[in-house]
Amino acid sequence: MPLDKPYLDVPGTTIFDADQSRKGYHLNQFCMSLMKAENRVRFKANERAYLDEWPMTEEQKQAVLARDLNRCIQLGGNIYFLAKIGATDGKSFQQMAGSMTGMSEEAYRDMMIAGGRPIEGNRRIGEKKPEKN
Structure with a gap:
């Protein structure tokens, strides 16, 4: 039986719930990998190659490459994990x-x-x- 999700009707808002967590698991794990300096260096040296090491969807990879954080959230990204991308970029x-x-x-x-x-x-x-x- 699906859960009632009354919060789904908030315009322009994506709630990070269990479904979003499952959808964005590998995206968020990639983000967490950026906590290590050596991974940040590898990512900045060749972003696409580093992303291809993760079993993310192509759409997730493209959102990261474009730094489209809103799209990353729609694709299961959690803003606290996505902040690692910003920090890697010096933002x-x-x-x-x-x-x-x-x-x-x-x-x-x-x-x-x-x-x-x-x-x-x-x-x-x-x-x-x-x-x-």
């Missing part, structure tokens, strides 16, 4: 998050300091908008 988590939103690092930082994204347009599809009094 801060803030820079990575900004790139994932289409914003500059500064614009992303300013948005977060101001309280984050507005709730409008980011509610669950099944959630009613509160009525104004």
